[in-house]
Amino acid sequence: MFIDHNYKEIINSIPHEVVLVAVSKTKPNEDIMEAYRAGHRVFGENKVQEMVNKYEALPKDINWHMIGHLQRNKVKYMASFVSLIHGVDKMSTLVEINKQAKKNTRVIDCLLQARIAKEDTKFGLEFNEIEQILFSSELEALENVRIKGLMGMATFTDDEEQIASEFADLGEFYQSLRSKGCKLEVLSMGMSGDYKIALDHGSNMIRVGSAIFGERNYIAEQ
Numbered sequence: 150m151f152i153d154h155n156y157k158e159i160i161n162s163i164p165h166e167v168v169l170v171a172v173s174k175t176k177p178n179e180d181i182m183e184a185y186r187a188g189h190r191v192f193g194e195n196k197v198q199e200m201v202n203k204y205e206a207l208p209k210d211i212n213w214h215m216i217g218h219l220q221r222n223k224v225k226y227m228a229s230f231v232s233l234i235h236g237v238d239k240m241s242t243l244v245e246i247n248k249q250a251k252k253n254t255r256v257i258d259c260l261l262q263a264r265i266a267k268e269d270t271k272f273g274l275e276f277n278e279i280e281q282i283l284f285s286s287e288l289e290a291l292e293n294v295r296i297k298g299l300m301g302m303a304t305f306t307d308d309e310e311q312i313a314s315e316f317a318d319l320g321e322f323y324q325s326l327r328s329k330g331c332k333l334e335v336l337s338m339g340m341s342g343d344y345k346i347a348l349d350h351g352s353n354m355i356r357v358g359s360a361i362f363g364e365r366n367y368i369a370e371q
């Protein structure tokens with residue numbers, strides 16, 4: 150029952166226009182169903198195979214978000230049902246998503262992942278690379294993908310000022326793109342440890358796992 154309790158506490162504490170993605174990676178279907186019975190329908194996973202297994206076993210009105218780093222050869226397994234892909238950081242991934250979306254006669258919504266953390270990370274695009282993609286004719290030609298917004302992860306640190314400055318940078322960049330006419334609606338930033346800071350800096354989608362479902366087993370996450 151702690152899931153029901155945690156979930157209600159969070160959902161009641163955030164503005165109603167903010168989308169809460171309940172990150173259920175490594176957690177069993179029973180845990181997802183507890184949040185489902187509390188009324189939740191948006192869940193996030195970071196491994197394609199695990200998400201496919203859960204999709205097949207669980208109610209079909211769940212919206213599944215892929216939040217993990219994506220391997221191109223896995224896109225086809227989720228193309229028929231995924232509702233939002235958060236971590237796109239390459240044009241070639243968009244090309245593959247477009248191809249698989251087309252096969253399923255769908256348009257797949259995606260977020261471009263920005264690199265905002267100061268720590269060493271391979272993932273994410275620099276702001277100028279995001280602009281290049283958004284204004285490219287190559288993207289325009291991809292009729293079966295829609296870039297709905299941006300996603301970012303702050304540095305893993307206790308330094309709240311640093312986290313706030315990273316989220317502020319992305320929040321400002323997101324607003325600047327909107328003021329240049331980009332039709333972006335989603336700014337996905339904030340996890341269990343930092344979503345309150347993210348909300349202060351314009352996030353409208355938070356990805357919260359352990360604060361709802363409890364700590365994950367680190368080994369199982371690898």
Ligand SMILES: *Cc1c(COP(=O)(O)O)cnc(C)c1O
Pocket residue numbers: 172174195216217302339340341342356357358359360
């Ligand atoms: C695991 C994960 C989360 C959730 O992390 P918590 O700290 O458990 O809330 C959010 N975003 C991404 C990309 C993740 O991989």
